[in-house]
Amino acid sequence: MRTAILAFLALFSYVGMLSAQVGPDLQDTMLDRNVLDAFPIGDAVFLYRNEQLPLKEKAVSDLSKIIPVDQAVQAGRPSQTTRELITVLLKGRQRPHLQQAIAFNFGDSGFVWSFYWNLFPEAGGLGGRPYQFRSYVNPDGSQWTSEKFLLDEFSIAASEQTLFSMLAFEDLENRKLILDGDKIRELATAALHRAFEQNEPKVKPESLRFRDQSLLELPVEADNTDKILTRKVWMVKFIPAETPETKIHDVDSIKVWVTEDGQTSELTFDRWEAKANRPKQ
Known part of the structure; x- marks a missing residue:
């Protein structure tokens, strides 16, 4: 059979x-x-x-x-x-x-x-x-x-727009700089505000607020001994600013990914492009 x-x-x-x-x-x-x-x-x-x-x-x-x-x-x-x-x-x-x-x-x-x-x-x-x-x-x-990308989307009801957050696995490379959690949150917030300012949506970045963040370890490849190698990435979540504290885990969030050395996900409205964005050295 x-x-x-x-x-x-x-x-x-x-x-x-x-x-x-x-x-x-x-x-x-x-x-x-x-x-x-x-x-x-x-x-x-x-x-x-x-x-x-x-x-x-x-x-x-x-x-x-x-x-x-x-x-x-x-x-x-x-x-x-x-x-x-x-x-x-x-x-x-x-x-x-x-x-x-x-x-x-x-x-x-x-x-x-x-x-x-x-x-x-x-x-x-x-x-x-x-x-x-x-x-x-x-x-x-x-x-x-396959090429691989972290991708999240968030519908903004007030403007009928969709916010995309994308980070290529290729950008998970760590260049020996490890930032602390406070700096990661600061970079994620700045990336979110920058996206709103550049794309001129009908709502302001203040319509979203920080919820929480966590550090993920993602398997990415195997070396010549078949040992699986991993890369770490921060996942920083933002939710609608008016969400009551009792409901913060019940509403949709937008995830902003940040590598340990500070590369943030690409944030765009309505469309996204599957490509690496880390500057080449």
Whole structure:
């Protein structure tokens, strides 16, 4: 039965981006137009780009010559680092369950395997639709590497605007400077005020106030000994200023992320762009 499920194969012709695979919220709000696929898991967005498709000279257009489905499934499983990251994002270990395996025909780029993994809590108790992780595998069995971004959004009812807060995992690099919590809060507040001033929304930054902050440790990669390396980032939350103290944990918040050395998330209204923003040294 398992073999029969894994052997399921659907063939598609590629026309433009696979926009159907991008969640509607992400698709509507992203500025990027070279995104092949993007999906949220917790506070993170995983993203693949069109430029990751095989070059024409390396394309495999003969279906019989791509890696077999059983080998491709093994190559397309979420890595240990990815699984550890998902554990942090969803606050509990998840069990990836293969929903479907698809060989997409991308025209000049040939066939690429795509896998959809539903995530179920190992402890059980899932209510509602599970999060989904998606992976791509080239005909030779190499898995694509996703770009990752921390992303939060907050609807401002008074102005009918949406505030986005985005920090690329690429910007989590620590340049040996570790700031204290008070400085982190100060930087987050300044970034929030700067965004309001630059974008001239119909409401003032004083309409939001600090709620709390916490330090997260995110798995980001494995070294050559398979030891998982982590990066720390502060999550600073702001809520509507008029919220009564008894309700501060019952209302939506906007998260401003700040690296240990002071790089803040990019705050924009209505649209966001998936890119690193840390100045290059």
